[in-house]
Amino acid sequence: MDTLTHWIDGRPVASKSDRSGEVFNPATGDVQKRVPYATLGEIDAAIDSAAKASESWKHASLATRARILFAFRELVNKHKDDLARMLTLEHGKVFSDAQGEVQRGLEVIEFACGLQHLLKGEISENVSTDVDSYSLRQPVGVVAGITPFNFPAMVPMWMYPVAIACGNTFVLKPSERDPSVTNFCAELLAQAGLPEGVLNIVHGDKVAVDRILEHPSVGAVSFVGSTPIARYIYETGTKNGKRVQALGGAKNHMVVLPDADMELAADAAVGAGYGSAGERCMAISVLVCVGNAADKLLPKIRERIAVLKVGNGLEPDSQMGPLITRQHLDKVTGYVNQGEKEGAKVLVDGRTLKVPGHERGFFLGPCLLDEVTPSMTVYREEIFGPVLSVVRVDTYEQAIRLIQEHPYGNGTAIFTNDGGAARKFQHEIQVGMVGINVPIPVPMSYYSFGGWKQSLFGDLHIYGPDGIKFYTRNKVVIGRWPDPRFRGVDLGFPQNR
Numbered sequence: 001m002d003t004l005t006h007w008i009d010g011r012p013v014a015s016k017s018d019r020s021g022e023v024f025n026p027a028t029g030d031v032q033k034r035v036p037y038a039t040l041g042e043i044d045a046a047i048d049s050a051a052k053a054s055e056s057w058k059h060a061s062l063a064t065r066a067r068i069l070f071a072f073r074e075l076v077n078k079h080k081d082d083l084a085r086m087l088t089l090e091h092g093k094v095f096s097d098a099q100g101e102v103q104r105g106l107e108v109i110e111f112a113c114g115l116q117h118l119l120k121g122e123i124s125e126n127v128s129t130d131v132d133s134y135s136l137r138q139p140v141g142v143v144a145g146i147t148p149f150n151f152p153a154m155v156p157m158w159m160y161p162v163a164i165a166c167g168n169t170f171v172l173k174p175s176e177r178d179p180s181v182t183n184f185c186a187e188l189l190a191q192a193g194l195p196e197g198v199l200n201i202v203h204g205d206k207v208a209v210d211r212i213l214e215h216p217s218v219g220a221v222s223f224v225g226s227t228p229i230a231r232y233i234y235e236t237g238t239k240n241g242k243r244v245q246a247l248g249g250a251k252n253h254m255v256v257l258p259d260a261d262m263e264l265a266a267d268a269a270v271g272a273g274y275g276s277a278g279e280r281c282m283a284i285s286v287l288v289c290v291g292n293a294a295d296k297l298l299p300k301i302r303e304r305i306a307v308l309k310v311g312n313g314l315e316p317d318s319q320m321g322p323l324i325t326r327q328h329l330d331k332v333t334g335y336v337n338q339g340e341k342e343g344a345k346v347l348v349d350g351r352t353l354k355v356p357g358h359e360r361g362f363f364l365g366p367c368l369l370d371e372v373t374p375s376m377t378v379y380r381e382e383i384f385g386p387v388l389s390v391v392r393v394d395t396y397e398q399a400i401r402l403i404q405e406h407p408y409g410n411g412t413a414i415f416t417n418d419g420g421a422a423r424k425f426q427h428e429i430q431v432g433m434v435g436i437n438v439p440i441p442v443p444m445s446y447y448s449f450g451g452w453k454q455s456l457f458g459d460l461h462i463y464g465p466d467g468i469k470f471y472t473r474n475k476v477v478i479g480r481w482p483d484p485r486f487r488g489v490d491l492g493f494p495q496n497r
């Protein structure tokens with residue numbers, strides 16, 4: 001069986017670790033590879049390689065950096081389907097969804113290709129007589145990324161293209177569940193001409209993460225994953241003096257008002273609830289139906305679920321694939337059991353689903369729970385599976401209050417034809433990303449992505465303009481050419497004249 005290599009100093013490096021994990025094909029339940037859990041020495045080697053490369057990469061001209069990123073963009077575009085296939089094999093999401101993931105990652109690379117404009121500073125002439133002042137954005141140095149299983153290509157692409165464009169070198173610790181695609185991307189970047197050591201990949205677990213968080217050469221850490229780990233990364237990284245952005249979990253609510261286009265709302269709820277088997281941080285997991293909306297909407301949702309094809313993501317007619325691991329399948333099933341025990345009505349029960357020929361795969365069919373209340377476990381906690389919970393409320397204000405009081409604030413959506421209601425929603429809601437008749441409002445690469453409350457720890461969102469800020473430090477210069485008129489000792493605080 002293949003064991004994955006790390007990628008250090010521009011080449012694959014076999015691990016000497018005696019610890020490793022299994023990488024499954026979630027559709028068949030078979031182990032297809034082993035992933036090493038890096039030793040401390042291997043992590044240090046990756047960080048040292050990045051630190052060494054930083055000495056020259058920070059001086060690389062903007063033209064050089066842009067050319068490499070443009071070449072990388074071409075290679076990712078050329079290998080889009082190869083990348084998508086790798087994603088489906090290890091993550092389980094259906095092939096078309098995997099293609100969409102690569103496409104959204106590609107858009108961040110395209111954003112980073114504009115680095116010459118993005119890294120411009122500001123200048124003010126004559127801030128004082130014959131004195132000019134200007135600002136520069138300089139790289140942080142060595143930056144690390146720690147990423148989750150659910151978007152193994154796209155989420156790392158939220159980070160390293162932007163960080164590298166800004167003149168940083170990068171150490172990536174991808175998810176140990178579906179790690180292969182990141183190695184392939186490192187190969188593509190090398191083909192694109194990236195100097196060795198600018199991007200390094202170490203596979204591993206908490207041991208690798210903890211070393212990154214304490215290593216003195218690492219200046220900044222970008223993390224995406226679950227909320228408890230995001231909080232830990234933020235607290236530990238900042239305690240060690242690092243700049244940290246840590247994006248966490250979610251519980252995204254979709255409000256449906258009685259005047260909404262119910263066909264559109266049903267399409268959206270099914271797509272956003274069950275796409276990628278609900279394993280998206282922007283998945284809709286709670287439907288808040290106002291007034292009589294539920295009575296109109298739920299039959300339409302059930303019709304759509306009845307014809308959904310769940311199966312191996314590589315089969316062309318599959319619309320929803322398996323969950324990532326058996327352990328996660330058991331966890332999600334446990335939530336449905338718990339919901340039923342606490343009084344939710346199971347309108348559609350995916351627990352009984354069997355996928356012929358894939359009996360050992362980690363499949364769970366779509367589940368629809370009605371009459372969910374805010375005190376239930378299925379409402380309070382992130383499930384991260386194909387489970388939609390329906391909460392019925394009488395008024396718009398009650399719907400808003402539910403969202404404001406929920407500890408997560410990643411994404412949310414409202415479905416209505418009432419412009420005033422939509423305007424009030426976008427203005428008042430305490431959530432980072434808002435959709436109006438759009439169920440998954442993932443910002444374009446030239447905006448920035450991030451939630452509020454316990455969905456993000458740190459000050460800046462990821463990629464887009466915030467990404468440029470996160471991966472650079474601001475420097476302000478005040479300069480004057482020597483002029484005899486200004487001779488003479490002056491102990492006063494400098495004043496502008």
Ligand code: NAD
Nearest residue numbers: 146147148149174175206209225226229247248249250281
């Ligand atoms: P996870 O938190 O279990 O793992 C994320 C990363 O942290 C992995 O690289 C993992 O190896 C590492 N890790 C896990 N446990 C650790 C520990 N105890 N100490 C140090 N490091 C540890 O998340 P996951 O299960 O891979 O991904 C799913 C989660 O990610 C969901 O909660 C989802 O909402 C969230 N997510 C959020 C966003 C966002 O943008 N807000 C995007 C994608 C996923």
